Every structure is written in C-alpha cells, then in structure tokens.
Amino acid sequence: MYFAKRNSEEPEIVIENTVVYACESASCNGWMRKDFASENYVCPMCGSQLIEEVRELPKIQTDFNSFK
Numbered sequence: 649m650y651f652a653k654r655n656s657e658e659p660e661i662v663i664e665n666t667v668v669y670a671c672e673s674a675s676c677n678g679w680m681r682k683d684f685a686s687e688n689y690v691c692p693m694c695g696s697q698l699i700e701e702v703r704e705l706p707k708i709q710t711d712f713n714s715f716k
C-alpha cells in the first residue's frame with residue numbers, strides 16, 4: 649500500500665519584514681523589493697516616484713550566498 653505522506657522536507661515559507669519601494673500612484677500597484685531596486689527609484693510600470701515602506705513578504709530562498 650502506498651500512503652501519501654506529508655513531505656517534511658518541504659521548505660517552509662518564512663515571512664519577514666521586507667523593505668520595498670512602492671509606487672506613490674494610487675492607480676498603480678507597482679512596487680519592488682529594495683534589494684532588487686535600481687538606483688533610480690522610479691516605478692517600472694508608470695514612472696512615478698517610489699515610496700519606501702515595509703511589507704511582510706515571503707523570504708526569498710536562495711541556493712547560494714549572493715551577498716557581495
């Protein structure tokens with residue numbers, strides 16, 4: 649008999665406070681993680697200014713250490 653077991657090796661999702669830049673435009677949902685933001689803090693979708701804020705987002709799992 650085969651029993652479907654819960655995979656205990658499944659990576660659990662970690663929620664952490666993440667600094668993001670969110671578009672200031674109320675009609676635009678554009679935002680980006682600070683880690684991925686370019687030096688020009690403008691919305692990639694509409695070009696408006698981005699406002700720094702903190703959101704609870706799933707932590708990005710990386711297989712290698714990419715810190716410089």
Ligand SMILES: [Zn+2]
Pocket residue numbers: 671672673676677678691692693694695696
């Ligand atoms: Zn925008």
